[in-house]
Amino acid sequence: MIFQPTPLPGVFLIEPEPHSDERGFFARTWCKQELAAQGLCADLAQCSISFNRKRGTLRGMHYQIAPYGEFKFVRCTRGALFDVAVDLRPESPTYCQWFGVDLTADNHRTLYIPAGLAHGFQTLADDSEVYYQISTVFVPATARGVRWNDPAFAIVWPIREGITLSARDANYPDYRA
Numbered sequence: 082m083i084f085q086p087t088p089l090p091g092v093f094l095i096e097p098e099p100h101s102d103e104r105g106f107f108a109r110t111w112c113k114q115e116l117a118a119q120g121l122c123a124d125l126a127q128c129s130i131s132f133n134r135k136r137g138t139l140r141g142m143h144y145q146i147a148p149y150g151e152f153k154f155v156r157c158t159r160g161a162l163f164d165v166a167v168d169l170r171p172e173s174p175t176y177c178q179w180f181g182v183d184l185t186a187d188n189h190r191t192l193y194i195p196a197g198l199a200h201g202f203q204t205l206a207d208d209s210e211v212y213y214q215i216s217t218v219f220v221p222a223t224a225r226g227v228r229w230n231d232p233a234f235a236i237v238w239p240i241r242e243g244i245t246l247s248a249r250d251a252n253y254p255d256y257r258a
Contacts, residue, residue, distance in 0.1 A: 082109055084119050087180045089168050091195040093121065094182055095154075099189075110156065110191060111214065121193060122152045126218045130158075131211040133204045138245040139238065141201015142167055142227045142253075150196030151217040157184040160209025162202045163239050167227065170197040177258050179236050184211075199227050201250075203238050228253040 085094040097108030109115075116123035131140060142165070145151050155164055165181040183205070184190050194200050202211060229236065229246070233256040238244075 082112060082115050084115075087166075087182075089166060089175050089178060089180045089198070090173060091121075092166050092180055092198065093119070093193040095191040095193055097189050108189065110189070111154070116193075122195065122216050124216050125214050127215045129213045129215065131213070133160075133162075133209045133211070134207065135245050136204055136207050136209075137240040137243050138204045138209075139201065139229055139250065140247070141165065141250065142199035142229055142234075143201065144169065144197075144199045144225055145217065145220060145223045146225055147196075147223075149217050149220045149223040151215050152196055153194045153200055153216075154191055154214035155184065155194065155200065155202075156189075156191040156212045157186055158210045158212045159186050160204060160206035161185040161187075162204050162206075162209055162211060164192050164202045165200070165236055166192065166194045167199040167234050167236070168197070169199055169227070173197075177233055177256075179234050181236065199225075201229060203240055203244070205239065226250065226253045227256045231256050233258055
């Protein structure tokens with residue numbers, strides 16, 4: 082596994098190291114020991130999938146507050162998406178900044194997002210599926226979100242018209258930094 086730091090501290094883009102032959106390839110996508118060697122949380126409590134019928138579907142920006150803050154290990158297993166993390170850690174030098182990257186079924190990349198950051202994505206293809214590995218179980222009372230188009234973050238989404246969005250995600254209040 083190749084760990085590439087991003088501009089947000091603690092957020093990593095992880096690429097597999099495929100071993101190829103005439104059959105195709107084999108690559109590790111999760112290794113507790115390799116994650117721990119990078120100083121990353123390697124505990125898992127839950128795995129989930131998100132299936133999205135339409136290109137332009139936007140989910141996010143979600144997070145959980147302490148003591149149920151969670152890291153997410155996010156991978157696209159079908160289709161393509163633009164995956165985004167927003168730094169909500171007040172002590173961070175990148176507070177209120179965001180990082181986005183294309184995750185596709187073809188590039189096999191994974192985004193590691195630590196606790197204290199909001200996460201969301203926008204699908205770039207119909208019938209896209211996202212696979213999450215998460216460090217903490219979902220606790221509804223600690224679930225929070227920030228609005229996908231909040232000017233406090235100024236996220237540049239690749240698709241700006243015809244977005245499919247839940248009412249909850251559309252109506253988060255303005256973020257107060």
